[in-house]
Amino acid sequence: MVDASVRLVDRGRVHADMGYVVDGYTMGSASNPNPDHEMGEFVVWNAVIDHPEGTFLWDTGSHPEAGDGYWPEPLYQAFSHVDAAEHELEADLNRVGYDLSDIDAVVTSHLHLDHAGGLRAFAGTDVPIYVHEEELKFAYYSAKTTEGSIAYLASDFDRDLNWNVVHGHRHTVAEDFELHHLPGHTPGVMGARIDLPGETVLVAGDECYVDANYADEVPLGPGLLWSERDWFDSLQTVKELERRTGGDVLYGHDLARFESFGDGWNV
Template sequence: MDSPRVTLVDRGRVRADMGYVISGYSMASASAPNPDHEIGEFVVWAAVIETKNGTFLWDTGCPPNAETYWPEPLYDAFEAYNATDRSLESDLQTVGYRIEDIDAVVMSHLHLDHAGELSQFAGTETPIYVHEDELPFAHLSATTTAGSIAYLHADFTGAYNWQLVQGDTHTLAPGFKLLHLPGHTPGLLGAELSIDGGEALLIAGDEAYVEANYHDGAPLGPGLMWSQLHWQESRQRLREIERQTDAAVLYGHDLDVFERLAARFSM
């Protein structure tokens, strides 16, 4: 296999106020002091990436017990309403894989909706790739009042075979390049993939929750942005790669785009 093969894995849905995802979406004004709020439906996904160097899992999604495991204010804001109906194991089986098929895991970042089933790999020798800026920030956030509230310590503590990704670019296999995209979090990872057949896929991940973040430059909403300056720089980097490669772009939680690209790329 000279080029990666990608299979996108549907990991369920989250409902949340659009104001979290697009800054100013329901902004009040003098003429509309009490604007209506819109609840959006967002996808949670993972991906299996087969390469010459092994089979990689991209993120793990929400845990089945999110409703009781996540802190109540977080679940109230980001309702993973069908998490109990699925698991990483069952969702992998739906697309023809088993957890035992996974040779390594790439964590785009360690927020609770991405690291929710990382525990499937605790106590194993499975390499877990994470950017060197993400792991300390996750620990800081989960154990102090600093940082972000979207990290749960139990998601990433334990016997893991961490592999720290350094710098802006890290090649995991031919045609599979990790990209450091700080902004949403300090250590957010995306990827540039050269797919069989000459197509290119650019994983923006949570750099852009939805298409409006990426194409229109609408920033993420409150609580979802570690650094807007870094976010803007990461977005420009992705857009330059897109211009050079004519890649399709996969966002972190855009349901319509996910369904379209799942049909296009998944084996």
């Protein structure tokens, strides 16, 4: 295995109703027709993969003005990145020992506004931005028409970026660093298998927001799910990778899971 590391970068907290994240979490019944809703606290994170072939940034988090009108108000009311202003990408990278200039390439798991809000830092540069073909298409379709999903903002990604488009189901970025297409949450979500000395990291990303999506196989709520059939198939892909490698599975927004991995792997 190559002597690489995966350093986790905490990008703040989102508050949202658990019903968005776990399908059927708060459902009425005959005996309890008006159940209380539960608000959850979720992490936004990035990762730096420090590899002999380059330094790769996984996602770029939210725009720091998410709560100051940059995100549409109805969306922010549903998913509130309450401390986005305290989590500028450059400052958060500095906190874990990296500068923006250290980043050789960016992998965008998908282009939702809590994952693509920092892409502006790479506009006008030659830094490769990896994105799946299906994601790039759907993001522009959503942001430029009244169709698709409201979770895409053209101002995040409609920029002078050096797109490196990923096709198909698997793509090798570097030795022992492989991307996997995991459609379901969106058409073009990507996860990863990263083999390190003595351990493997499996990035499930927003295929699984929280442990209930993975361990109990409960889908995301309807507002976060593009295709339940594809979501289930992608879940089995990640589970098969876990069976084969015994790797640690990193979810998209589960705070307890994120914190359980400390600073990351091989750091």
